[in-house]
Amino acid sequence: MEQTPILVLIAAAAIGIVAAAAILRRGATAGGPSVATESPFAASTEGMKRCPSCGTGNLVTERSCSACGKRLSA
Numbered sequence: 001m002e003q004t005p006i007l008v009l010i011a012a013a014a015i016g017i018v019a020a021a022a023i024l025r026r027g028a029t030a031g032g033p034s035v036a037t038e039s040p041f042a043a044s045t046e047g048m049k050r051c052p053s054c055g056t057g058n059l060v061t062e063r064s065c066s067a068c069g070k071r072l073s074a
Contacts, residue, residue, distance in 0.1 A: 049073075 048057040051065035
């Protein structure tokens with residue numbers, strides 16, 4: 001029985017593991033999955049006011065926060 005195919009498979013698996021680790025490490029240091037990601041979609045805050053307690057955007061006409069229920073400033 002020849003051992004060359006087994007050694008080639010082991011070497012390919014080792015290269016794959018090293019490559020995957022490098023990709024994961026690069027993603028974590030470059031603002032990847034470990035950092036909270038922002039939405040790629042634009043959000044307008046026109047006509048909204050922020051809750052001073054939780055920071056949720058609410059319509060200008062609202063008197064209380066839609067998320068936490070605290071009273072919004074006028």
